[in-house]
Amino acid sequence: MSWTSHPSGRKARLPRDWSPRRLAVLRRDGYRCRALDSEGRRCKDRANQVDHITRGDDHSLGNLQALCSWHHGRKSSEEGRAAQRARPTQARESERHPGSITA
Numbered sequence: 001m002s003w004t005s006h007p008s009g010r011k012a013r014l015p016r017d018w019s020p021r022r023l024a025v026l027r028r029d030g031y032r033c034r035a036l037d038s039e040g041r042r043c044k045d046r047a048n049q050v051d052h053i054t055r056g057d058d059h060s061l062g063n064l065q066a067l068c069s070w071h072h073g074r075k076s077s078e079e080g081r082a083a084q085r086a087r088p089t090q091a092r093e094s095e096r097h098p099g100s101i102t103a
């Protein structure tokens with residue numbers, strides 16, 4: 001999972017036929033955002049983004065869904081925060097010096 005530390009290389013991992021694939025997903029979902037709100041109602045916004053349901057390199061149509069830009073942005077930022085949480089904290093421990101009061 002070392003590729004998670006290279007967010008700038010994310011676009012390079014998209015397949016060569018990403019453009020038609022993306023279009024197929026938008027068409028399949030009727031250009032409607034597939035995100036559900038907390039009550040299970042479907043978002044009413046127009047989808048113009050294609051999202052990977054499970055993060056990674058699975059670009060099959062089954063792992064892709066249409067999302068509006070708001071939901072896609074929200075999901076991306078949640079994934080970003082999850083990646084930050086998963087980062088090891090050992091380096092931070094060693095940065096702590098005796099004079100600091102953290103409690």
Ligand SMILES: [Zn+2]
Nearest residue numbers: 033043068071
């Ligand atoms: Zn939405």
